[in-house]
Amino acid sequence: MVELQAAGEPVAPCCPPLTERPLTAEESERTAKMFKALGDPVRLRLFSLVASHEGGEACVCDISDVGVSQPTVSHHLKKLKEAGLLASERRGTWVYYRVEPSVLAAMGQLLALPTTA
Amino acid sequence: MVELQAAGEPVAPCCPPLTERPLTAEESERTAKMFKALGDPVRLRLFSLVASHEGGEACVCDISDVGVSQPTVSHHLKKLKEAGLLASERRGTWVYYRVEPSVLAAMGQLLALPTTA
Numbered sequence: 001m002v003e004l005q006a007a008g009e010p011v012a013p014c015c016p017p018l019t020e021r022p023l024t025a026e027e028s029e030r031t032a033k034m035f036k037a038l039g040d041p042v043r044l045r046l047f048s049l050v051a052s053h054e055g056g057e058a059c060v061c062d063i064s065d066v067g068v069s070q071p072t073v074s075h076h077l078k079k080l081k082e083a084g085l086l087a088s089e090r091r092g093t094w095v096y097y098r099v100e101p102s103v104l105a106a107m108g109q110l111l112a113l114p115t116t117a
Numbered sequence: 118m119v120e121l122q123a124a125g126e127p128v129a130p131c132c133p134p135l136t137e138r139p140l141t142a143e144e145s146e147r148t149a150k151m152f153k154a155l156g157d158p159v160r161l162r163l164f165s166l167v168a169s170h171e172g173g174e175a176c177v178c179d180i181s182d183v184g185v186s187q188p189t190v191s192h193h194l195k196k197l198k199e200a201g202l203l204a205s206e207r208r209g210t211w212v213y214y215r216v217e218p219s220v221l222a223a224m225g226q227l228l229a230l231p232t233t234a
Contacts, residue, residue, distance in 0.1 A: 018168040019216070025184070028162040036156025044152065045145040051135040067142070099136070108228035111221050 017112045034107060037083035042068055043076045050077070050086060051099045059094035134229045151224060154200030159185055160193045167194070167203060168216045176211035 015027045023031065038044045045066055050058045060073050068076075077097050080086045085104075086097045132144045140148065155161045162183055167175045177190050185193075194214050197203045202221075203214045 018165040018221075019173075021165075021169050023162050023165040025158070025162065028158040028165070032156050032158040032161045035152045035161065039149050039153030039156040041142070041145040041149040044149045045140050045142065048135040048138075048140040048145070052138050056136075104135075104228050108225050111225035111228065 014106055015110055018110055019112075031107075031110065033083050034085060034103065037080055037085055040076070042066060042072075043080060046073060046076050047080055047085060047099070050080075050097050051104075057096045057098035059096045061094050131223055132227055135227055136229075148224075148227065150200050151202060151220065154197055154202055157193070159183060159189075160197060163190060163193050164197055164202065164216070167197075167214050168221075174213045174215035176213045178211050 014031050015023055038047060046063065049063055049066070053062060060070055060077065063073050066073065077086065077088075077095075081088055081097065085100060087100050088095050088097050090096075131148050132140055155164060163180065166180055166183070170179060177187055177194065180190050183190065194203065194205075194212075198205055198214065202217060204217050205212050205214050207213075
């Protein structure tokens with residue numbers, strides 16, 4: 001079990017595949033936050049821009065062409081960080097964001113189909 | 118390519134892994150809807166209840182203990198259907214819901230990590 005410190009609080013890997021057993025209320029609360037963060041088109045696109053960027057990280061300075069202002073980009077990246085989906089590091093003028101791979105893996109596992117379907 | 122008719126309109130499988138390339142605006146619009154539908158704790162829990170129910174399907178009559186009324190359960194199941202995540206079939210008094218496996222697979226693929234990370 002890897003504990004992340006993406007946004008100041010630990011994000012435990014959640015959960016078993018949805019097809020295996022129902023989530024508990026507590027698991028649903030925690031996991032819905034991540035889905036909600038990706039439930040906005042601009043935010044989802046920004047997340048994919050960071051995830052697919054060279055070196056696996058990107059700063060606001062790397063992002064253009066999404067049709068929203070730089071402050072809006074910053075705002076969305078912060079929201080993704082708060083949801084535990086991105087980690088950040090300040091280097092000089094810029095804050096660099098990268099995807100938390102274990103969170104992505106946990107969400108992927110949640111949506112995994114049974115192997116004997 | 119499998120085209121689904123879950124909620125009256127085709128849901129094309131979307132998209133490449135987020136780590137592969139940025140989503141287009143159109144892909145983000147389409148995919149964010151699914152994430153948004155799972156971004157509510159009660160709805161996510163209901164989705165997991167249907168996904169993990171015996172036979173892979175459930176009706177409102179199978180669902181209790183989620184702390185919300187039956188009409189609220191019905192409302193959330195309809196929202197999940199509208200997002201293309203559930204398919205439904207009326208049999209007698211009840212509407213039975215089941216997870217659209219190809220949609221789940223597409224979302225899982227979206228969150229897949231690169232094989233050579």
